[in-house]
Amino acid sequence: MIESIKGSVVFITGASGGIAQALIPALAARGAAKIYAAARDISSLAGSPTVMPVKLDVTSDDDAAKAAALATDVTLLINNAGVNHNTGFMLAADVAMAREEIEINYIGPLRVTRAFAPVLIRNKGAVLNLLTILARVNLPFMGSYCASKAAALSLTQGLRADLAPKGVRVAAAFPGAIDTRMTAVLTIPKMTPADAATEILDGFEAGEEDIYVGDMARGLAEGLKHDPKGIERQLASG
Ligand SMILES: NC(=O)c1ccc[n+]([C@@H]2O[C@H](COP(=O)([O-])OP(=O)(O)OC[C@H]3O[C@@H](n4cnc5c(N)ncnc54)[C@H](OP(=O)(O)O)[C@@H]3O)[C@@H](O)[C@H]2O)c1
Structure with missing residues (x-):
C-alpha cells in the first residue's frame, strides 16, 4: 500500500478542473514518476515527459475499460472528477440534475475504481477520492450535490473494506470551499487550489484515511463530533 507520492504512477480524473490543475504540478514536485491526466476533453491538456493526457x-464504461487497459502501471488512482449544480432539492425543475450528480460523483468513481481494481491490486496501490465536508452534512442550497457526495463517502468506506485485504489503501479528502469553476457562484471565503493540493497530499503522505482540507472542513468536522444536530441546523439556516 503506497503512502509516499515519490515514484508513484498516478491516474487522476477530471484533470481539466481547478483542483486537478493544482494537484498535477504538486504531484510532480513530490516525485510522482508518471501522471495520467484523464479528462473527457483532452484538447486543452498539456502533455510532458511526466504528464500523459x-x-x-467517468460516465463511460468503455472509456474506463480502455484507460485501465492502457495504464497498467498505476499505483495511485485519484477520483477527482465531479459536478455541482448548486441546486436545492425543491428548486430544481425535475430530477435530471440530481441524477447527473449521482452518475458523475458516485457511479463515476465506482465505475473507474472497478476498472482499475485489478491494476491497483497487482501494484499494491491506493485510491484517493475527492469528497467534500458536505458529504457528512447537507447544505440544502446544493442539496442534491451533497447527497451524491454522501453516496461517494459510503462508497469509499465499502471500497476500503473490499480492497484493504487485497493490499490497496483507500483514502478520501474532505475539503471545504476551494476557489475553482465549481464555486464561482459562491461569495464566501475559499482556499486556493494550490493550498488545497498541498493539504490533500500532506494528509495522504501522513497516512490519513480521512483528510480534512482547510479550516472550514476542520471546523465542521469538529462540530459534527460534538453537536451534529447543531451543525445540521446551522447549514439549514444558510
Ligand atoms: N471547489 C470546491 O470548493 C470543492 C470542495 C470540495 C470538493 N470538491 C470536489 O473536488 C473535485 C474537483 O472539483 P473542482 O473544484 O476542481 O471543480 P471543477 O474545476 O469544476 O472541475 C471538475 C472537473 O470534473 C470534470 N468532470 C465533470 N464531469 C465529468 C465527466 N462526466 N467525466 C470526466 N470528467 C468530468 C470536469 O471536466 P470538464 O472540464 O470537461 O467539465 C472538470 O475537469 C470534485 O469532485 C468536487 O466535488 C470541490
Missing part, C-alpha cells in the same frame, strides 16, 4: 468520461 488520457480521454476519460
Whole structure:
C-alpha cells in the first residue's frame, strides 16, 4: 500500500478542473514518476515527459475499460472528477440534475475504481477520492450535490473494506470551499487550489484515511463530533 507520492504512477480524473490543475504540478514536485491526466476533453491538456493526457468520461464504461487497459502501471488512482449544480432539492425543475450528480460523483468513481481494481491490486496501490465536508452534512442550497457526495463517502468506506485485504489503501479528502469553476457562484471565503493540493497530499503522505482540507472542513468536522444536530441546523439556516 503506497503512502509516499515519490515514484508513484498516478491516474487522476477530471484533470481539466481547478483542483486537478493544482494537484498535477504538486504531484510532480513530490516525485510522482508518471501522471495520467484523464479528462473527457483532452484538447486543452498539456502533455510532458511526466504528464500523459488520457480521454476519460467517468460516465463511460468503455472509456474506463480502455484507460485501465492502457495504464497498467498505476499505483495511485485519484477520483477527482465531479459536478455541482448548486441546486436545492425543491428548486430544481425535475430530477435530471440530481441524477447527473449521482452518475458523475458516485457511479463515476465506482465505475473507474472497478476498472482499475485489478491494476491497483497487482501494484499494491491506493485510491484517493475527492469528497467534500458536505458529504457528512447537507447544505440544502446544493442539496442534491451533497447527497451524491454522501453516496461517494459510503462508497469509499465499502471500497476500503473490499480492497484493504487485497493490499490497496483507500483514502478520501474532505475539503471545504476551494476557489475553482465549481464555486464561482459562491461569495464566501475559499482556499486556493494550490493550498488545497498541498493539504490533500500532506494528509495522504501522513497516512490519513480521512483528510480534512482547510479550516472550514476542520471546523465542521469538529462540530459534527460534538453537536451534529447543531451543525445540521446551522447549514439549514444558510
Ligand atoms: N471547489 C470546491 O470548493 C470543492 C470542495 C470540495 C470538493 N470538491 C470536489 O473536488 C473535485 C474537483 O472539483 P473542482 O473544484 O476542481 O471543480 P471543477 O474545476 O469544476 O472541475 C471538475 C472537473 O470534473 C470534470 N468532470 C465533470 N464531469 C465529468 C465527466 N462526466 N467525466 C470526466 N470528467 C468530468 C470536469 O471536466 P470538464 O472540464 O470537461 O467539465 C472538470 O475537469 C470534485 O469532485 C468536487 O466535488 C470541490
